[in-house]
Amino acid sequence: MSVVTRFAPSPTGFLHLGGARTALFNWLYARHTGGKYLLRIEDTDRKRSTPEAINAILDGLEWLGLSPDETPVYQFSRRERHAEVAAQLLEHGHAYRCYCTPEELAEMRQKAKTEKRSVRYDGTWRDRDPADAPEGIEPVVRFRAPRSGKTIIKDAVQGTVTIDNSDLDDLIMLRADGTPTYMLSVVVDDYDMRVTHAIRGDDHLTNAFRQTQIFQAMDWQPPIFAHIPLIHGPDGTKLSKRHGALGIEAYREMGYLPEAMLNYLCRLGWSHGDDEFFSMDEASSWFEIADVNKGASRIDFDKLTNLNAKYIDASPNERLLNLIAPDIEKRTGKPLNDETRRRLSEGMNSLKQRAQKVSELIDNSLFYCVSRPLDYSEKATRNFDYASRSRLSSLLPKFAAVDDWTQDVLEKLVKSHIEDTGEKLGEIAQPLRIALTGTTVSPGIFEIAAVLGKEETIGRIEDAIAPP
């Protein structure tokens, strides 16, 4: 039987890192086995599901390259089928109507809490004569869960997990308004979609028991469950907004590359020996659920950033150029012309080597794109003193006399210049850097001068030594 996996987010917020990794593992496993990877939007909670969230999830997945193999299934659109299954369950005595009001249930929970008992539905209506039904109250439909015995799950990650049925209560399958709840919908949809492997967060482990019971009541074969450990925040608790947990699109905006995100997420809870830096093609050929760890892992932004730097460095210049172009145009307020494009692509090799994020690449590339006179950074202004000015003045005529304007020639020229003057290289290189870039940090200064061209270089030096 061919593998079918699914990612089943509820559209109540953005696609966060945990969700992205769950999607990734499902994708990876489907790719590894030559199976299918599906997406199901679990929007049965009409109050909290939003179209914005759906878009955020779809866009996020697309950015990561984790779009589903088939058109997404919207769970709410299948509500009639869910209700039909509930009716069947009702008919066969696997479910019953419960007339408790939400207020009564809240009271029940409160009481259980104060008496320090476990908080479960007490089964008031489980065996009660439906004739007792109070007037004017729309009932919910509850699953008649087995009261004794055990439910066992053979989880592909967690191993065999057993729970006493007495620890579970009768969950609600149909709300008072007749709409299905998550617990029922998941079972029906996983069955109807022929899902073979439900790879999802560890926080669903308890649900898996309830769902298994429903599968059993319907006499359906449940999928193989694989409960992957959660991603925790730096403090070791479930990742949440409190940790500044953001949607995947925020990472995109911060300047992370999708392949870096993927590579990083992949290494959280899964590993293949000592491999750290690898493509998703490699990962999918290696990916076995058995290699997924059981313990939760914490997010480590330093490592993500480090990986991102590696991916930026490994990216083709053309791609980076296209990536940064829109932002650069926004920052300079003018479209990128051929000359700036040329400069950027010639300078990109050194530029990309020192950027950890795309946003940094943009910052550091800007000096190639702005027109004279340059704005100097505060530090640059502070470090550009009288001596700097006079050093550049004495170098300027030599630059002006150069015909063969190459990095090599310029470097030799400056080196012989300092032999004449007795200056240290840094004493001339740093002012030159400020003149050419407006900053104190940049790629090699001779490369920059070469890329900038003779006219622009000389112009920038003249700007720098001109009286303020």
Next chain:
RNA sequence: GACCCCAUCGUCUAGAGGCCUAGGACACCACUCUUUCACAGUGGAGACACGGGUUCGACUCCCGUUGGGGUCGCCA
């Protein structure tokens, strides 16, 4: 509180009883390279939570303790 799960450097992890003097990556600290910042390279510091078993031999298996996490909604 009840139930379930987990436990190797600060973090992510390798480790399937002898291969372990516990390996790699990030971060950290030195040094090298060097015109700045990076990159790169070399080296360093840094962990098997604890206690019992089992075994000739436990990071690896079993039990307990401790610690951490998750779940207990007409949310998903």
